[in-house]
Amino acid sequence: AQKITQTQPGMFVQEKEAVTLDCTYDTSDPSYGLFWYKQPSSGEMIFLIYQGSYDQQNATEGRYSLNFQKARKSANLVISASQLGDSAMYFCAMREARGDDKIIFGKGTRLHILP
Amino acid sequence: GAVVSQHPSRVICKSGTSVKIECRSLDFQATTMFWYRQFPKKSLMLMATSNEGSKATYEQGVEKDKFLINHASLTLSTLTVTSAHPEDSSFYICSAWVGHGELFFGEGSRLTVL
Numbered sequence: 001a002q003k004i005t006q007t008q009p010g011m012f013v014q015e016k017e018a019v020t021l022d023c024t025y026d027t028s029d030p031s032y033g034l035f036w037y038k039q040p041s042s043g044e045m046i047f048l049i050y051q052g053s054y055d056q057q058n059a060t061e062g063r064y065s066l067n068f069q070k071a072r073k074s075a076n077l078v079i080s081a082s083q084l085g086d087s088a089m090y091f092c093a094m095r096e097a098r099g100d101d102k103i104i105f106g107k108g109t110r111l112h113i114l115p
Numbered sequence: 116g117a118v119v120s121q122h123p124s125r126v127i128c129k130s131g132t133s134v135k136i137e138c139r140s141l142d143f144q145a146t147t148m149f150w151y152r153q154f155p156k157k158s159l160m161l162m163a164t165s166n167e168g169s170k171a172t173y174e175q176g177v178e179k180d181k182f183l184i185n186h187a188s189l190t191l192s193t194l195t196v197t198s199a200h201p202e203d204s205s206f207y208i209c210s211a212w213v214g215h216g217e218l219f220f221g222e223g224s225r226l227t228v229l
Contacts, residue, residue, distance in 0.1 A: 044222055104161065
């Protein structure tokens with residue numbers, strides 16, 4: 001069974017608009033961490049934001065925020081005021097406390113920002 | 116800040132040859148490193164966990180004899196693709212945890228087997 005599900009293979013968004021990238025996860029481990037990474041065409045993996053399962057507040061990092069709905073097991077990434085440079089692949093990932101430090105990735109969402 | 120460096124960034128080789136990819140942690144020690152493989156327009160698939168001073172832990176379906184992993188020091192892990200074939204052509208990327216919660220990735224290595 002997939003542990004990380006990203007249902008949007010591709011998205012097109014107008015520049016300056018906000019965009020939400022969906023991510024749901026599956027785990028029975030009460031302690032886990034959720035991550036979002038950006039991968040531009042160059043291939044590098046850029047860390048965006050982290051949310052711990054016990055964190056009370058939703059994580060925010062500049063224009064990035066994570067909408068953490070624990071009961072629904074969702075961890076959507078919200079990018080406010082999108083920019084052309086935001087065009088990239090975005091991966092949601094999870095690390096389980098009992099998972100030997102492994103981080104498992106979703107299939108990704110390709111985001112296209114339109115001028 | 117912490118950096119994970121990977122080399123080479125691109126390599127082209129003939130079918131049947133072996134290729135070694137290095138992953139270094141530049142200003143921190145990494146007892147564990149992770150090797151991923153990524154096909155075009157696909158996600159990162161974890162291949163194995165590299166453990167310093169001991170054998171690597173491979174994910175199900177990954178051939179241990181095909182993808183040799185050595186983690187001889189706290190700053191270096193290597194992945195050797197043995198007897199490479201065109202189907203091994205892919206983007207290989209390593210990563211390591213720093214502190215308690217940030218995973219740093221190498222720049223990735225694009226392997227093309229002719």
